[in-house]
Amino acid sequence: MKQLILLLTSLTIFSACRKEETQQASTPAKSDLSIALIMPVHHSEIPVGCDTTLVIEISDALSLHEYTVEILGTDNHQYFYKEGHSHFSTLKLEEEWINTAPAGMELTLKVQASNHAGEVLKESFNFYSIP
């Protein structure tokens, strides 16, 4: 009988410890999902034919799910596209892109990311194709 009481007491103690840990946890807000363009900077001028490295950081308190990176011209042509899936909470993308858009065209870099809560964040940045 004593052993049984001891066992039940141990179970209770462990359960109590666990409860405390769980109560400290919380569900993150939507704003935890973020997209940052590191390189080139927003409004950069990029020469035609220039080999450019796109560096983008996506992060969230939760694990990420999917992402898309797209460069669209004002002519609605897609000059770059990349997509993927991640289970990490941060992702640093480094992608090579050669600017084939005609000089004078404004380009829009569109980045979308989702997390495992089903939240989606979209960010847009602009570049200018120059001679």
Next chain:
Amino acid sequence: MKRIFFVMTAFIMALSSQACDVCGCASSSALFPGTLNRESQISLGYQFMHLSSRHLPSILQGQQGVERKSQEYFQTYSLGTRISFHPKWQAVVQLPYQYVNKQDGDVRTENQGLADVQLGLARYFSGDSLGIFSSWTMLAEYDIELPSGRFDHAAISEQTSRYMLPGSGSVDHLFRLHAQASTERWIYRLGMAYRLNGMGPDGLDWGDRVQVSGEVGRLFETKKMHQWYASLGYQFEHAFGDYQNQFILPFSGYDLGLLKASIQWRKNQLALAALAFLPVHGTMAEGRVKIHQFVQFQFSYYPKFL
């Protein structure tokens, strides 16, 4: 005497069926059988579980809004032993190996390796001084799962989720209590278990699991000392939410009820058991993960030299 022998064996087999920490099964999800017969044993176990996952709506080009489906097949092989080193005490060791196969459209992903080693200690109690349980035999067991299994965080990829890794990366604790009463032909069992999961090196903590179960079984004897046992039971599991870096992960935590059926055989020092589980209520991942098949098989040998 033979009957008692089999009653106890049947109980051993039944204890192997507490095995549903599906989402948290980074290591072997099969809990090693307990025992009330105080026999030492060596066992080979096999568990198969087929899950399907309905993914979140896609944002990928051409797939916007599509909820992709994948199939996951978990197979766990385990070698285990229970050694009676005292009339009331047993030492438990289990060495599992996990193989996971995921089919996502045309993409097939495999992940396998040694899962976490489990070490335990079990103690028998008679229910003599416990009033209504005076005719019951009871078992209390504590097991620790060491982070010895393959935990390669870098292996996590687009197709490989964290739960597909064989090792959990954490120290986990299992507490179990079982009680059994029997008549000449019938066996009644009650069980409860608490799984206290630790935190992995990446800050992920699978939620704890609480499990209760009940079962009724009947014994049959045939000629030439073949003994059979069939049982039907119910198992309920509550999983607390998983959390990482102090955030509760969405779609984690669940309540799941399973119908459990078993057929078992024993002759002398050899025994075989087959168990099947059927989900009867509750959902996992808010309905995004479903169990399609869940079975266990176990071969046990009861050596006289241990």
